[in-house]
Amino acid sequence: METQAMHIANGIINGPVAAAFAALALAALALCVIRGRQDLDDRLAPMAGLVAAFIFAVQMLNFPIFTGAVSGHLLGGALAAVLVGPWVGALCVAVVLIVQSLIFGDGGVAMLGLNITNMAILGTAVAYLLIALLLRILPRTVNGLAITAFVASVLSVLVASQGFVVQYWLGGTTDVGSSLGGLAGTMAGVHLLIGIGEGLITATTVVTVAKVRPDLVYALRSLRPVPATATQLPVGGGAR
Template sequence: MNELALHIQNGVLDAPVSLGYAVLAAVTFGFCVVRGRRDLDDRLAPMAGLVAAFIFAVQMLNFPVLPGVSGHLVGGALAALLVGPWVGALCVSVVLIVQALVFADGGVTAIGPNVTNMALVGTAAAYALIALLLRVLPRTPTGLAVTAFAASVVSVVAASLSFVVQYALGGTTRLESYGLGEIAMAMAGTHTLIGIGEGLIAATTVVTVARTRPDLVYALRGLRRDAVAPPAPARPVPTPGGVA
């Protein structure tokens, strides 16, 4: 089952599924560009470049998960926390495209499915949980670490299950004696372990940034704006004689 991984290679999915997901990824990428431009400011623009470079560098480092199985940071949760869901999805997409075209990490014909799984589904799942947890947990280093960890695990597992859907639609690699349910369980189980490793990296990174420059953490800035209630209107103070 080592051919079934998040970095899909050429030939794992058939042409119609690969093409369909390429169109979906391109349309969604364009939507993220439009929405991301609204978020870009003097802080977010350079931060986006740093996040993309960090994800690219860390993805080159694999860590052991099981005998014969290794994993690396995907980056959706980390990017969503630091630069938001729209720009975060763009950062991960650019990393995946460069990896496929320059380093052959992931097939060229599978760029659409890979971007869909890791950049779009993974980042969306991560930010949905981030938006929930940071409204429940205290906005402290501990709360931020728990959020980053949980969002990373959910992000990686969601991306792996998205691949299972793609494989069900057009997988060309046949696995003897494995049904689709068994493949889904194997992918989810393995990528839960990978997500734990990613969660530790993401939590450490985000907490480090938040301790020094909390204004650079997109999620905290957005929640801080939402959490501040508008001031109550001033009530006139009566003066003697009944004249306000």
């Protein structure tokens, strides 16, 4: 049986742990819906659709771990957090995971709470916290935005991968051929490489959007403004 770490298949984690994380994911998504409705406007709504479609595409690429027993893939939480914010971003990733599970069988339906917690909630939240911090430290320039997107992507992927390790520790039922420490180390090592790849994709995508329409980048217009200079990205402007 194939075991997927970032898309957890049915039977990998026991029922009680899966049910607990399903309740946690449901509560978190309900909060995202409430808070996300406050952010939605004529710019954010179409961007959310584009972000969800992009994440769906990149998540189709899987990388085998433990000789195929476990696999990892790009997440997209940092990209969503930068472009549409943490609340709508988490919903975008969650919708992708639900569609992949129900239609394509990528991740078990009974494990949806686990997958949503790791990738939609944890990954996006960590990414946005880092984005909020880095955009206050780094200059609001193209290079600053690129570094922010890259670092947030790498670290959010690493944290999300360790979310699976915690879940496996709480209720793992399948032998992945390694100790818990070995699982954590291997997941971190592989997802560091995945995170670097995702970081490059995210940085390139975000910078491209910011150069043309910085008003479409949620992080630029929603975080604390800084005085604009000729070298800084404008906030709320851009070509029409």
